[in-house]
Amino acid sequence: MEFQWCNKAFTTITGYEAEDALGQRGTILIGPDLEQGVHLYIIEKLMNWENFSTKALNNRKNGEVYLQRMSWTHLSDPETGNHWWLCSILELEEERTAPVEPVTKDPSMTDRESYARVVEKVHRLEKENTRLHKLAQSVAKDANEDALTGLSNRRHFEVELKTWIGNLKKHGTEFAVLYIDLDRFKFVNDTLGHDAGDRLLVSVANMLRQMTDKSDLVARLGGDEFVILKPLGNSALKVSGLADEIVHTMQAPFTFDGKSTSCSVSVGMAIAKANMENPEQVVVDADMALYHAKEQGKGRWSFFTDQMHAKSVATMQLASDLLLACERQEFIPYFQPLIDAQTGRIACAEMLVRWSHPTEGILAPAAFLDTAAQIGILKRIDEIIFASLHGALARLDEARVDLPRVAVNVSAGRLADPTFIHDIKSSGIKPERLTVEILESVYLDRMGDVVRWTIDELDELGVTIALDDFGTGHASVQGLLEIRPAILKIDRHFIQPLAADPSTRPLAASIIGIGKSLGMRVVAEGVESEEHARLVSEMGCDYLQGFHFGRPMSEDDLRDRLTETGGMFWPDALSDVDNNVVRGTGKAV
Numbered sequence: 001m002e003f004q005w006c007n008k009a010f011t012t013i014t015g016y017e018a019e020d021a022l023g024q025r026g027t028i029l030i031g032p033d034l035e036q037g038v039h040l041y042i043i044e045k046l047m048n049w050e051n052f053s054t055k056a057l058n059n060r061k062n063g064e065v066y067l068q069r070m071s072w073t074h075l076s077d078p079e080t081g082n083h084w085w086l087c088s089i090l091e092l093e094e095e096r097t098a099p100v101e102p103v104t105k106d107p108s109m110t111d112r113e114s115y116a117r118v119v120e121k122v123h124r125l126e127k128e129n130t131r132l133h134k135l136a137q138s139v140a141k142d143a144n145e146d147a148l149t150g151l152s153n154r155r156h157f158e159v160e161l162k163t164w165i166g167n168l169k170k171h172g173t174e175f176a177v178l179y180i181d182l183d184r185f186k187f188v189n190d191t192l193g194h195d196a197g198d199r200l201l202v203s204v205a206n207m208l209r210q211m212t213d214k215s216d217l218v219a220r221l222g223g224d225e226f227v228i229l230k231p232l233g234n235s236a237l238k239v240s241g242l243a244d245e246i247v248h249t250m251q252a253p254f255t256f257d258g259k260s261t262s263c264s265v266s267v268g269m270a271i272a273k274a275n276m277e278n279p280e281q282v283v284v285d286a287d288m289a290l291y292h293a294k295e296q297g298k299g300r301w302s303f304f305t306d307q308m309h310a311k312s313v314a315t316m317q318l319a320s321d322l323l324l325a326c327e328r329q330e331f332i333p334y335f336q337p338l339i340d341a342q343t344g345r346i347a348c349a350e351m352l353v354r355w356s357h358p359t360e361g362i363l364a365p366a367a368f369l370d371t372a373a374q375i376g377i378l379k380r381i382d383e384i385i386f387a388s389l390h391g392a393l394a395r396l397d398e399a400r401v402d403l404p405r406v407a408v409n410v411s412a413g414r415l416a417d418p419t420f421i422h423d424i425k426s427s428g429i430k431p432e433r434l435t436v437e438i439l440e441s442v443y444l445d446r447m448g449d450v451v452r453w454t455i456d457e458l459d460e461l462g463v464t465i466a467l468d469d470f471g472t473g474h475a476s477v478q479g480l481l482e483i484r485p486a487i488l489k490i491d492r493h494f495i496q497p498l499a500a501d502p503s504t505r506p507l508a509a510s511i512i513g514i515g516k517s518l519g520m521r522v523v524a525e526g527v528e529s530e531e532h533a534r535l536v537s538e539m540g541c542d543y544l545q546g547f548h549f550g551r552p553m554s555e556d557d558l559r560d561r562l563t564e565t566g567g568m569f570w571p572d573a574l575s576d577v578d579n580n581v582v583r584g585t586g587k588a589v
Helices: 008-014 036-047 111-142 154-171 185-192 194-211 237-249 279-295 306-328 369-374 378-398 420-426 441-446 449-461 477-483 502-517 530-539 555-565
Strands: 052-059 065-076 083-091 175-182 217-222 225-231 254-256 259-261 265-272 301-303 331-340 346-357 361-363 406-410 434-438 464-470 487-490 521-524
Touching: 008 083, 036 052, 036 065, 036 449, 154 217, 154 225, 154 265, 154 279, 175 194, 175 237, 175 279, 185 194, 185 259, 194 217, 194 225, 194 237, 194 254, 225 237, 237 265, 237 301, 265 279, 279 301, 279 306, 306 346, 306 369, 306 378, 331 378, 331 555, 346 378, 369 378, 378 406, 378 420, 378 555, 420 449, 434 487, 449 464, 464 477, 487 502, 502 521, 502 530
Parallel strands: 265 301, 346 406, 406 434, 434 464, 464 487, 487 521
Antiparallel strands: 052 065, 065 083, 175 225, 175 265, 217 225, 254 259, 331 346, 346 361
């Protein structure tokens, strides 16, 4: 978003001349004293093309703070498809609260007037009391019913569940719990609108009514979650048959206003048995089975097993340990060198998070990152690692060892977090020494506006963007053209077979050629031997990474290695003259 026009009042208020603003990005309107919450609110509204206004303290060009009202109006041309934002800025005076004048009693008010006012107030209160009484009766009548679907609501379900458990303990009346969740409900809301989402929920409720017996309890717990309590009877086949029917029926397309989409369901089942020590756990057991069904591919049902319980207990313990690890700041950076294929010297080190567990030692990301993502602490881990990374770079610089840059892996979900840029800025790491490697490239072709804004902001800061694991089939060439990373990292699966199987080399060369043709520098991952290093260097790779040059290592080990080698990791590097290979710019990765 760039300035195309401004008037003289803009110059008077902000201090920016027309030549200062025209052609510049709209971020010059965001001063250092503008609250971060207001800034994020502006970004959100702009991304959604919503007209809005804000009132907040901001800065003129010279840094002076003033109170302003900023209003944004979206303009578009339906014939050309062009879009503009018209932004108007009004300077406000400091707000002052007017003193409250004391209320004096009117001496002319007579006793008759006072009495009339009291009577009027009593009548008004009686009417309000009658209205509230009727409202209370209506609320009491509908207290057990979900307003949208007419099914039992969560409150009524919890009351009934206690009754069913009581009958189980007294009379041995076993029952089953079916926990139901729509797999693509958010997609329906996002694509067809919330009216379609509500219509779908009503349709599911009607379907469940038709499939269940009068003795069953069907409830909507909230959102797109439903639950059924069903007497077990003499056979569990009836329960599994119901789950089958629910899953099969929901595979049919859902149609709204002539538009059709699919929205499958996943079902988790558990049985409350007479010999259970804790039958109150049955709903949690059904929820675990539901989670297992979703893990196995969705659109299916799963029955609770003891193995699921053991896994759940282990996951809960891991989650608890991770929260404690955040408090103790037990996450530390490890480093793996990236080598310049032309000079053989270290050009960068990829930072890989490790958990320094107090009893189990150093744990790799595979042991904890998935659970960390589920409980929402990836941002906290990033903050800890960035702080540690800043200190590690400072200590390496003090030791006079040469480490030009560091690279960090960032998930697509983290890129979609508007606070990520703030975290980068507050880390204290110089942007020119930082490379951000985008993981989960499966999302590249569906990146939202917030992610694209984040990438633009990183580029403006001077942070290098790299695309990791290219060639695995997730990221298309079109995605590359849109993102335009400076670095392309070829997945190790294309590099490792090169030495033993010459037939794999043309494909690897083609992938390298794609990056080169787009002006990108190319990194070969998975370099595990001298032959690997020579082959990919001859194919045109700019940088090499793999066990041949070093496994991920601690800060101390990296410092010792850099001190020992002077930064030279591959003395036998091929020169341009020796192998007649056209190299890239030679800039640091």
